[in-house]
Amino acid sequence: MKQTLAQIAELLDNAASTGTAVDQISKSTPINLKESYAIQALSIDRRLGRGEKMTGYKLGFTSKAKMEQMGVHDVIWGRLTDQMEITDQGINLEAGVHPRIEPEIAFRVKKKIDSLISQENVLDYIDGIAGALEMIDSRYENFKFSLEDVIADNCSSSGYLIGPWHTPDIQCNHVGIQLIINGEIVQSGSSNAILGNPLESIVEASKMMVKYKHSIPVGSIILAGAATSAVFLKAGDKIQATFDHLGSVSTFVK
Numbered sequence: 001m002k003q004t005l006a007q008i009a010e011l012l013d014n015a016a017s018t019g020t021a022v023d024q025i026s027k028s029t030p031i032n033l034k035e036s037y038a039i040q041a042l043s044i045d046r047r048l049g050r051g052e053k054m055t056g057y058k059l060g061f062t063s064k065a066k067m068e069q070m071g072v073h074d075v076i077w078g079r080l081t082d083q084m085e086i087t088d089q090g091i092n093l094e095a096g097v098h099p100r101i102e103p104e105i106a107f108r109v110k111k112k113i114d115s116l117i118s119q120e121n122v123l124d125y126i127d128g129i130a131g132a133l134e135m136i137d138s139r140y141e142n143f144k145f146s147l148e149d150v151i152a153d154n155c156s157s158s159g160y161l162i163g164p165w166h167t168p169d170i171q172c173n174h175v176g177i178q179l180i181i182n183g184e185i186v187q188s189g190s191s192n193a194i195l196g197n198p199l200e201s202i203v204e205a206s207k208m209m210v211k212y213k214h215s216i217p218v219g220s221i222i223l224a225g226a227a228t229s230a231v232f233l234k235a236g237d238k239i240q241a242t243f244d245h246l247g248s249v250s251t252f253v254k
């Protein structure tokens with residue numbers, strides 16, 4: 001049955017809040033890119049209506065590792081809220097559908113992003129760089145989706161945790177990254193896997209903002225997109241991501 005954009009937003013929002021998988025939207029209702037971003041915005045409005053606050057944005061599919069793992073080859077963007085921040089209480093597996101974890105590089109915005117940014121002036125827009133973890137949890141059965149499906153589902157956003165902030169003069173390309181679960185290195189890579197240099201993700205975000213007539217406010221976090229594949233979480237996992245000269249960030253699954 002064909003559904004309206006608001007009905008799809010409600011369905012995906014309910015799936016996220018109850019941790020229940022749903023069928024891919026594109027199987028029953030063909031949606032285009034513009035409609036999938038409209039669904040994303042409507043589902044975030046529902047969260048904001050419940051009192052959540054916007055904290056930032058995320059980019060997805062900025063590395064080959066991620067594109068190949070998920071079979072999607074276009075850069076996407078999604079929204080982050082305060083409720084997604086992983087606390088020192090760790091991760092509750094029961095609350096999600098089938099969450100995965102991945103290491104990320106995060107930036108903090110110091111100048112509103114609403115026009116095109118180039119590599120030359122990108123540092124004017126950020127005042128912090130940090131290593132981070134992102135928990136992604138597709139609301140679709142078997143973590144399978146099309147480009148339009150994943151955008152409508154807010155790019156699988158589910159949780160994030162930011163490590164120590166550094167000033168933006170710190171080198172953020174060629175940063176070795178490791179994801180360590182229960183003491184074992186399960187993924188490793190370099191920040192350069194992210195568009196050749198993670199700063200390029202800010203440039204990419206600016207193009208998206210212009211294209212979709214949106215803007216990123218001062219103080220927002222931007223997750224640049226994972227440099228490695230994501231890993232499924234299991235009860236009791238101890239998770240750590242380490243970043244050469246950016247420090248580390250850790251959490252656990254209850």
Ligand code: OOG
Pocket residue numbers: 058059060061062063066070102134136137138150155156224225226
């Ligand atoms: C979509 C989100 C992609 C990234 O870092 O590339 C993403 C997914 O993989 O479910 O967060």
Ligand code: MG
Pocket residue numbers: 058059060102104134136223225226
């Ligand atoms: Mg990610």
